[in-house]
Amino acid sequence: MQTLPRVLCSSDAISSATSPATTRAQGLGLLGCGTVGSGVARRLLASHPGLIRGIAVRDPHKSRDIAWDDFSSDAFDLVDDPAVRVVVECIGGLGLARELILRAIARGKDVVTANKDLIATEGPWLAAFAARTGASLRYEAAVGGAIPIVRALxxxxxxxxxxxxxxxxxxTTNFILDAMESGARYDEALEEAQRLGFAESDPRSDVDGHDAxxxxAILAGLAFRRPSVSRSLGRRGIADISSADIEAGAARGLRLKLLAVARRAGDAIEAGVTPAYVPEDHPFARARGAENVVRVLGxxxxxxxxxxxxxxxxxxASAVVADVLAALESRERVPAHDGEDLVVRSLRAPVLVRFADGRVVMGDAISLDALEASGAGGRRDVASIIPVWSDAA
Ligand SMILES: NC(=O)c1ccc[n+]([C@@H]2O[C@H](COP(=O)([O-])OP(=O)(O)OC[C@H]3O[C@@H](n4cnc5c(N)ncnc54)[C@H](OP(=O)(O)O)[C@@H]3O)[C@@H](O)[C@H]2O)c1
Incomplete structure (x- = not known):
């Protein structure tokens, strides 16, 4: 059983956690109207006229390409509106968005969010809090965009x-690695991704592997019913990948991908994010451009x-709207984690070692943590060490 953080228990919001004010309301409050929020607004204004009760943004005077002219800058007021039963959070980040979600849950409202940062770090206890207040928390859009993987799990x-x-x-990283396969250098590929809107002006969350x-963490938590995978993830990004690494793989029928994988290993879970070579005919190798591929082995x-x-x-927005419809019909709640007793440790895989003189040799299995600690083996003659993926048996 999870305990709620002290900050929540002392919040004024919690005193109205069981407020019946919203039980009959059907309205929707949309928090944020940027890339995702505007897509949600456009769809719902067309498919469910009258459903959206209000839209809160940072700058209500900004010109926007949607048929709504009464933007508010007070997101808390919108959350508190008794006519709002479903709160859709499309602001992002861990500060304001978190406060608004807490407030909505405390008031027993259904929450839909695309906020992977928040769900990865605080999703389990937010879900437990929602279960206590009669609210629900849905986050299909937080993983894999339109891919219905959260609901499937x-x-x-x-x-x-x-x-x-x-x-x-x-x-973003898949787009960059694809472009490097086509001959671009890392910095050129990143610049192109930024120009096309696939990468943020500050790309660190993507290229350093935080986003993955x-x-x-969200997927593994659901798949293994284990709440705290996020704190134990080994992580390497793609910023050090060179064209020579891509070519070394291609010469062996391998493509380089940023993989994020968790798997059972005895009574533990091995989990991590790393650039890794995958055979050309593996489903992971088929991700093109900005596509995602999720594989579940059961x-x-x-x-x-x-x-x-x-x-x-x-x-x-497609995934967010599906969650909104589920919330309105009160179906398919994301189940709370019931806590499997599994230790989480760093992913292990054999590696391809590329030496500065051009030689490439297969090395034994090593954990991401050990790889991170040793850098390129601490040896000047080693140019890179990159794991080679093989599926669990
Ligand atoms: N973009 C994607 O492809 C994608 C994919 C999956 C998940 N997500 C997640 O979806 C969420 C939203 O991402 P996004 O790309 O749509 O972000 P975005 O384009 O930057 O939009 C953020 C929105 O939040 C609003 N906002 C900021 N501060 C606010 C405040 N104080 N009060 C009310 N509204 C405020 C902004 O208002 P203004 O418009 O006035 O600035 C803007 O409309 C994030 O959690 C992100 O991780 C995004």
Missing amino acids: GSSLAGEHVLEIGGVLNG AHKL RGCGPLVFSGAGAGGDAT
Whole structure:
């Protein structure tokens, strides 16, 4: 049983946690109207006229390409509106968005969010809090954009004993590695990704592997019913990858991908984010451009592969709207984690070692933590050490 943090218990919001004010309301409050929020607004204004009760943004005077002219700058007021039953958080980050979600849950309202940072770090206890107040918390859009993987894990695969989950969870880095395969240098590929809107002006969350780690934490938490995977993830990004690494793999029928994977290893879970070589015919290798690929390996169901648009306003809004409809119909709650007793440790895999003189040799399995600690083996003659992926048996 999880305990709620002190900050929550002392919040004034919690005193109205069981307020019945919202039980009959059907309205929706949209918090944020940027890339994702505007996609959500456009869809719902067309498909469910009258559903949106209010839209809160930072700058209500900004010109926007949606049929709404009464933007508010007071998101808390919108959350408190008794006519709002479903709160859709599309602001992002861990500060304001967190406060607003807490407030909505405390008031017993259904919450839909695309906020992977928040769900990865605080999702389990937010879900437990929601269960206490009669609210719900849905976050299909937080992983894999339009790919319906959160719902699949929570319902279709609820009885499955998952052995392994993960894949290519970050479209920006996949776009960059793809462009490098086509001959671009890392900095050129990153610049192109930024120009096309696939990468933020500050790309660190993507290229350092944080974004993929957050998504993996959410998936692993659901798949293994284990709340705190996020604190134990080994993580390497792609900033050190060179064209020579890509070519060394290509010469051996391998493609380089940023993989985020968690799998059972005895009574532990091995989990991590790392650039890794995958065979050209593996589903992970088929992710093109900004696509995501998620593979679930279950004891009963065998391998299942989900792929598609992992980000972007329209794709992400599609998943948000599906959650909104589920909330309105009170169906398919994301189940709370019931806590499997599994230790989480760093992912292990054999490695391809590329020497400065051009030689490339296969090395034994090593954990990401050990790899991170040793750098390129601490040796000047080693140019790179990159794991080679092989599926769990
Ligand atoms: N973009 C994607 O492809 C994608 C994919 C998956 C998940 N997500 C997640 O979706 C969430 C939203 O991302 P996004 O790309 O849509 O972000 P975004 O384009 O930057 O939009 C953020 C929105 O939040 C509003 N906002 C900021 N401060 C506010 C405040 N104090 N009060 C009210 N509104 C405020 C902004 O208002 P203004 O418009 O006035 O500035 C803007 O409309 C994030 O959690 C992100 O991780 C995004």
